[in-house]
Amino acid sequence: MEHANDITLTVNGTQVSRRVQARQHLVDFLREELGLTGSHLGCEHGVCGACTVRVNGEIVRGCLMLAVQADGCRVDTVEGLTDSKELSEIQRAFHQRNALQCGFCTPGMLMAAQDLIRHGRSASRERIREHISGNYCRCTGYQAIVDAIEEVLNGKA
Amino acid sequence: MGRRDHPLGGRAELPLHAPSTQTDKGYIGQSVPRANAQRLLQGRGAFTDDLRFPRLAHVAFFRSPHAHARIRKLDFSKAVKQPGVIGIFDGRALAEYCTPWVGVLAHLKGIKSPPQHAIAIERACWQGEAVAAVVAESRGFAEDALSLIEAQWEELPVVVDMEEALSGKKIIHAELGDNICFKRELDTSGVEEAFAKADVIAEDIFHFGRHTGVCLEGRAILADYNAGEHSLTVYHATQAPHMMQDIFSRHLNIPEANVRVIAKDIGGSFGIKVHVYPDEMATAALSVMLRRPVKFVADRLESFVSDIHCREHRVRVRVACSKSGEILAFDLDDLTAIGPYSVYPRTSGIEGNQVVNLTGGPYKHQKYRAKLHVVFTNKNVTCQYRAVGHPIAVALTEGIVDLAAQRLGMDPAEFRRRNLIADDAYPYTFPSGIKFEQLSHHKALDLLLKTMKYPELREEQTRLRQKGVYRGIGLAAMIEVTNPSPAFYGVGGARISAQDGATLRLEPTGMVTVMCSVTEQGQGTEGIFAQIAASALGVTIDKVRVITGDTGVTPYGGGTWASRGAGIGGEAVLQAARALRSNMLDVAAAILKLDKALLDIQRNEVVDRLTQEGKMALAELGRVAYFRPDTLPMDFQSELTVTRHYTPRQYGFTFTNGIQASLVEVDPDTGFVKLLKHWCVEDAGTVINPMLVDEQIRGGVVQGIGAALFEECLYGPDGQLLNGNMADYLVPMSGEMPDIVCAHIETPTKQSQLGAKGVGEAGTAGAPAAVMNAVNDALRPLGARVTAMPFTPERILKALGKV
Numbered sequence: 001m002e003h004a005n006d007i008t009l010t011v012n013g014t015q016v017s018r019r020v021q022a023r024q025h026l027v028d029f030l031r032e033e034l035g036l037t038g039s040h041l042g043c044e045h046g047v048c049g050a051c052t053v054r055v056n057g058e059i060v061r062g063c064l065m066l067a068v069q070a071d072g073c074r075v076d077t078v079e080g081l082t083d084s085k086e087l088s089e090i091q092r093a094f095h096q097r098n099a100l101q102c103g104f105c106t107p108g109m110l111m112a113a114q115d116l117i118r119h120g121r122s123a124s125r126e127r128i129r130e131h132i133s134g135n136y137c138r139c140t141g142y143q144a145i146v147d148a149i150e151e152v153l154n155g156k157a
Numbered sequence: 158m159g160r161r162d163h164p165l166g167g168r169a170e171l172p173l174h175a176p177s178t179q180t181d182k183g184y185i186g187q188s189v190p191r192a193n194a195q196r197l198l199q200g201r202g203a204f205t206d207d208l209r210f211p212r213l214a215h216v217a218f219f220r221s222p223h224a225h226a227r228i229r230k231l232d233f234s235k236a237v238k239q240p241g242v243i244g245i246f247d248g249r250a251l252a253e254y255c256t257p258w259v260g261v262l263a264h265l266k267g268i269k270s271p272p273q274h275a276i277a278i279e280r281a282c283w284q285g286e287a288v289a290a291v292v293a294e295s296r297g298f299a300e301d302a303l304s305l306i307e308a309q310w311e312e313l314p315v316v317v318d319m320e321e322a323l324s325g326k327k328i329i330h331a332e333l334g335d336n337i338c339f340k341r342e343l344d345t346s347g348v349e350e351a352f353a354k355a356d357v358i359a360e361d362i363f364h365f366g367r368h369t370g371v372c373l374e375g376r377a378i379l380a381d382y383n384a385g386e387h388s389l390t391v392y393h394a395t396q397a398p399h400m401m402q403d404i405f406s407r408h409l410n411i412p413e414a415n416v417r418v419i420a421k422d423i424g425g426s427f428g429i430k431v432h433v434y435p436d437e438m439a440t441a442a443l444s445v446m447l448r449r450p451v452k453f454v455a456d457r458l459e460s461f462v463s464d465i466h467c468r469e470h471r472v473r474v475r476v477a478c479s480k481s482g483e484i485l486a487f488d489l490d491d492l493t494a495i496g497p498y499s500v501y502p503r504t505s506g507i508e509g510n511q512v513v514n515l516t517g518g519p520y521k522h523q524k525y526r527a528k529l530h531v532v533f534t535n536k537n538v539t540c541q542y543r544a545v546g547h548p549i550a551v552a553l554t555e556g557i558v559d560l561a562a563q564r565l566g567m568d569p570a571e572f573r574r575r576n577l578i579a580d581d582a583y584p585y586t587f588p589s590g591i592k593f594e595q596l597s598h599h600k601a602l603d604l605l606l607k608t609m610k611y612p613e614l615r616e617e618q619t620r621l622r623q624k625g626v627y628r629g630i631g632l633a634a635m636i637e638v639t640n641p642s643p644a645f646y647g648v649g650g651a652r653i654s655a656q657d658g659a660t661l662r663l664e665p666t667g668m669v670t671v672m673c674s675v676t677e678q679g680q681g682t683e684g685i686f687a688q689i690a691a692s693a694l695g696v697t698i699d700k701v702r703v704i705t706g707d708t709g710v711t712p713y714g715g716g717t718w719a720s721r722g723a724g725i726g727g728e729a730v731l732q733a734a735r736a737l738r739s740n741m742l743d744v745a746a747a748i749l750k751l752d753k754a755l756l757d758i759q760r761n762e763v764v765d766r767l768t769q770e771g772k773m774a775l776a777e778l779g780r781v782a783y784f785r786p787d788t789l790p791m792d793f794q795s796e797l798t799v800t801r802h803y804t805p806r807q808y809g810f811t812f813t814n815g816i817q818a819s820l821v822e823v824d825p826d827t828g829f830v831k832l833l834k835h836w837c838v839e840d841a842g843t844v845i846n847p848m849l850v851d852e853q854i855r856g857g858v859v860q861g862i863g864a865a866l867f868e869e870c871l872y873g874p875d876g877q878l879l880n881g882n883m884a885d886y887l888v889p890m891s892g893e894m895p896d897i898v899c900a901h902i903e904t905p906t907k908q909s910q911l912g913a914k915g916v917g918e919a920g921t922a923g924a925p926a927a928v929m930n931a932v933n934d935a936l937r938p939l940g941a942r943v944t945a946m947p948f949t950p951e952r953i954l955k956a957l958g959k960v
Contacts, residue, residue: 023297037207038200040424042373043457047883050373078200091198095190098852101679103197104204104373104424125896133892136883138373138425139679141859141920142891144852 007071011036012080020067027051027062029070030077038078038107042136049135052108053077059115078107081114090114093148101139109135113149122154183692188848191684193677193703202422205377205394210450213379214243216443217299218436219289219306220459221281224317224535224876225329225497228279229309231289236305241298243447245306246290248278255442256408258433260499262649265506268339268531270499271330275439280313282329282497283537284877285462287436292443292451315535315876319471319494322532329497329533338499339506339531343513345588348526351486355477359561364945365549366869367469367494370542371888374424375455376464378437380444388415391441394423396431396676397716402708403652404433404502405441420706426678427543427860429464431718433501436463461881466870467508467542469494474516474553477524478561484576486524487517489553493531496538502651505539506531511546511638514589516553518636519598519814520576525588535876541718543860547637547922555633555926556944559933568615569632569930570606577602577634594807596814597840597902598634605632605816605838608900614820622938628833629937631819631930635923639841639915640724640811640906642804656804657721658712659729661690661737663797665783667761667775669696669737671703674714675726680917681849682722686730688845689911693734694741695758696775712800720915723845724811725803728909732801744782744795745773803909811906813914815839817858819927820895823935825957828950830866830932832895837923840902842914850916851899857920858897863889864921865928866947 003022008015011034018033025044030036030053042050044063051062054076081087090113093099100106109132116123116131123131128149129142137145196202219231233245257272277288289306293299314327321327322336329336352358379392389411395401398418406413423430440453455463470493477485491512495505513527562572577598578585585593605611611630618628638645643655659673671690677683683703691698704710712729715721738758745763746753749772757766763773781788782795789795805811818836823829837854844850867887871879880886897920905912925946932953933942941956954960 021297031207035209036200037204038202040204040374041206042375042424043883045457045882045884048373048457082199094198095194098190098194098681098848100194100197101681101852101856102372102374102423102425103194103202103679104422106197107200110198129891129894133890136373136888136890138371138427138860138888139856140852141855141857141889141897142894143855143896146891 005068007068009070009072010074012076012083022066022068024067025063026053026065026067026070029067030062036077036079040104040107042104047136049112050105050108052111052135054111059111078110087114090117090148090152093151097144097148099140099144099148105135105137109137109145116149117153120153125150184688184698185692185845186847188846189684189688189698191681191849192687193683197422204374204422204424205379205392206454208379208392210379210381212449214292214294214447214449214451215296215299216290216292216440216451216453217296217303218287218459219291219303220462221284221286221288223281223310223312224284224315225313226281227311227313228281228288229311232307235307236291236302239298239302239305241294242302243292243294245302246443248274248276248288251276251290251439251442252278254409254446255438258408258501260501260504262504262646262651264649265339265504265510268499268504268506269333270338271333273435273498273501275435275442283535285459285537287439290439290443292447317534317536317872317874317876319492319532319534322494322534323492323530329535336533337530338495338533339509341510341513341529343525343527343589345523345525347524348486348488351524352477352488355485356480357478357561357564358475359557359564360475361557361560361944362471362473363553363556365468365470366946367466367539368864368868369461369464369466369870370427370429372425372427372429375457375460376430376434376437377454378440379450379452380441381450382444382448384448386415387411389441389445390417390419392419392421394430395420396426396678396718398676398706398708399674399713400653400716408438409442409445417709420676423678428541428545428718432465432503432540434463458882461886462537462878465500465540465542466537467539468549468864469539470512470549472549472553474557476557476561478565482565482567482572482575484520484522486522488526489516490528494534495531496536497533498538500538500540502653503541503646507541508546512550514591515547515550515636518550518554518587519578519634521578523588536872543857544918544921547635547918548861548864548925551633551635551923552926552929556929559930570602570611573632573634574599574602591810591812592808593812594906594908595904596636596812597904598814600902601814601816601838601840602634604900604902605818605836608838608898609818609836627823627825627935627939629821629823629931629933629935631927631934632816633923633926633930634816635814637720637813637815637919637922638810639720639813640805641719641721642806642809644809645719654713654715656802657714657726657729658800658802659726659733660712660798660800661733663737663741663775663779665779667779668700668702669694671701671730672711673703673705673726673730674711674716675722676706676717678717680722680853681846682717682726684849685723685727685845689727689730690734693731694738696761700761712802720917723913724909724915725805727845727913728803728911729801731911732803733799736801737797737799740796740799741778744778744797747789747793748778748781749773805908807908811908811914813839813841813919815919815923817923817927819931821928821931821935823932823953825939828953830948830953832862832893834895835897835924835927837897837920838900838902839916839919840904841916842903842905843912844901844903845913853917854899854920855897857918858924859889859894861921861924862894862928864946865925869947
């Protein structure tokens with residue numbers, strides 16, 4: 001295989017090693033090589049946010065990062081943060097408020113939401129809307145998502 | 158709850174519950190979170206692209222770079238030698254396995270369209286039409302090979318503009334004689350006389366930009382042909398599995414019973430995923446040809462050039478009014494362009510047809526004239542997308558009504574009050590021939606004005622204008638098609654089911670499985686079916702499992718479109734649950750040796766109907782019925798699986814009504830529109846789950862806002878799509894969207910026991926009109942007016958004379 005590289009990275013707390021093509025982006029790697037299909041591909045040009053994953057603690061567009069660039073990194077996906085229960089509270093709020101319909105944007109949206117929650121103490125609705133404005137949702141119209149994040153962030157019932 | 162207003166007395170009071178459950182209202186009307194959201198929240202959904210199959214092949218399509226061109230030669234010789242390539246096929250190769258189709262319906266008189274193939278043969282008629290298929294071991298390998306296909310093209314004259322198409326100077330399909338797919342004229346007579354005696358006439362031309370659905374999940378299909386049994390299993394992101402089963406069967410020549418269509422999780426549909434797409438038919442045909450599973454998932458760029466587009470209308474509309482503000486007549490002329498083919502099997506004539514049916518629909522005038530031309534062009538095809546025709550009809554109606562009110566110097570809310578059909582005038586036939594069972598326009602208007610605090614908003618608007626702040630308030634009343642009968646498609650010859658079915662099975666443990674032919678794409682269909690079944694059976698909702706989207710499992714039905722899931726599928730579930738409950742009580746009576754009339758089911762238990770004393774758990778009933786039927790009387794056989802179907806028949810459609818309002822602020826220096834708030838009052842009949850209903854409305858409103866302010870598929874004069882990617886095609890994102898306030902009137906339909914009407918498209922139907930009227934209300938003191946959607950900053954600045 002041309003332009004293949006060996007990489008070793010930690011995905012959801014487990015070390016994995018693979019030989020990957022240089023052109024393979026991170027989410028194709030997660031989905032095709034590791035079978036982690038929770039991260040979705042909505043545009044593959046960095047606009048929709050459905051592929052948002054966490055790399056070394058920061059959220060990134062998994063379609064704009066190559067798998068080889070993740071060599072040596074720690075990558076967290078919706079599957080891992082579900083199992084570790086880090087997402088439990090925001091998942092519960094999304095569920096209670098129906099802040100998802102088809103669910104295709106949801107893993108990426110949760111990653112973006114949790115990024116705000118773990119870094120911020122409180123935020124206005126405008127700030128929440130701005131923070132998730134890189135994550136496209138065609139179904140909900142966003143209001144329930146903003147409500148759910150606000151509830152978790154500001155402790156509003 | 159509005160159920161109390163139900164005219165059929167006792168049945169209406171507790172339409173969903175066992176007779177003795179006066180203290181327990183069940184789950185109807187409760188905002189129960191839907192169980193199937195949990196897996197999606199954990200990234201454990203099963204979207205088509207998530208499925209893994211042995212020997213899976215991937216297909217990528219070589220698409221025409223030209224809007225209209227003859228295929229002189231396709232040379233695959235280099236491409237086919239690429240690593241991982243399994244085969245490359247042109248239209249003729251595919252035609253051996255898949256017959257062509259024609260997108261016409263008999264009840265759209267005179268509609269015409271040429272035969273369309275899975276892969277174009279001889280000629281490409283729009284940029285993006287597939288002309289070859291590359292099958293490879295991975296999508297990446299297939300795309301590598303695509304770049305090595307050598308094509309020789311002979312470019313043909315391109316028809317892009319719809320006026321030019323109508324003129325017929327260049328004809329796209331010579332054999333059809335002209336570029337007119339469909340035309341319709343409607344005239345109640347008396348229109349000219351009404352305009353002649355009118356005190357005020359308002360007239361304008363409205364343009365509606367071509368836009369598209371942008372489902373976050375691209376269209377997806379995985380077809381798995383088993384040569385050993387001549388069977389085809391298709392995992393398909395489709396709203397209508399049974400329709401597709403029929404179509405795969407007929408066009409691939411496989412017996413219907415050997416075709417199974419499974420729709421697992423679907424990443425948004427909105428009407429995009431209810432049509433027959435050539436590349437999807439090709440994928441299924443390739444699976445048959447290659448005798449192995451083949452997958453196609455549209456990437457974002459090919460979605461823009463191959464998902465159906467919608468709208469693109471130019472409409473001249475005028476309204477005649479008396480001095481006192483009474484509407485006397487409507488007159489309209491709609492021209493719409495649909496691309497080079499009418500889409501199969503629903504046709505591309507429906508949207509324009511709906512504009513004719515619905516324009517002016519909330520009002521009581523009796524004179525109406527309409528003219529419609531649907532023309533072919535060399536752009537991507539258009540077809541039914543969420544709210545089909547309604548956004549145009551509502552914007553035409555409400556835009557011209559506002560202009561008339563302005564000419565009369567009358568407040569737009571007052572003008573509407575004078576003209577809306579009275580709430581006690583039903584049943585009512587509108588001049589276009591459509592029939593309304595029972596609408597509530599005046600109640601809805603009153604509730605809207607109260608909810609939004611209309612007088613205070615008007616005062617605030619006046620105050621702010623003095624400070625140079627330009628706010629606008631826009632209203633949009635509407636009617637909406639839901640729960641369609643066979644009048645929509647079936648009467649025209651389409652094999653699209655208007656009936657749906659539900660099977661309910663009591664499991665031995667006392668749990669209940671519901672299998673329904675209506676499908677789920679996130680609307681919450683499965684959730685409300687569980688609510689209906691649990692309420693009608695007397696079990697708790699955690700005992701109910703719902704299965705949809707599998708032709709091998711569910712009863713036959715139409716699926717999800719035209720706001721029909723709750724009203725039609727829900728009624729089938731209700732009827733099946735009532736029948737199953739009766740059968741469960743038969744078993745209980747046999748076991749307990751008691752009169753069935755003395756028994757009831759409450760909270761997973763058979764109880765004494767009068768005392769509510771527990772007699773037997775349903776788990777015990779199930780145990781005896783399934784494992785110890787020898788203990789039951791010799792002549793008794795339990796029937797704990799029940800199927801019921803439902804078809805709406807009394808009316809062609811169960812019309813709903815609603816009214817929306819938008820509050821915006823326009824910056825006259827930049828042309829930017831800031832959405833401050835949006836309100837929607839909707840009468841969807843019985844509300845099964847208020848939260849899900851509100852979320853359907855909110856999501857729909859935001860799609861309507863997209864049409865009003867952002868979304869347009871822009872084509873160059875050569876028929877090239879100029880903005881076919883998500884960076885250049887703007888969709889509503891969270892930062893620009895307002896909070897949306899929802900309120901409800903509940904007028905249950907009397908056609909069903911459940912009383913539910915549809916609500917999935919209401920938001921999209923009314924929002925563009927409300928936003929348009931708000932923008933024009935803001936611009937009015939500046940002497941500007943916009944009538945071409947989307948209202949981009951550029952268009953607003955042009956209207957203001959600033960650019």
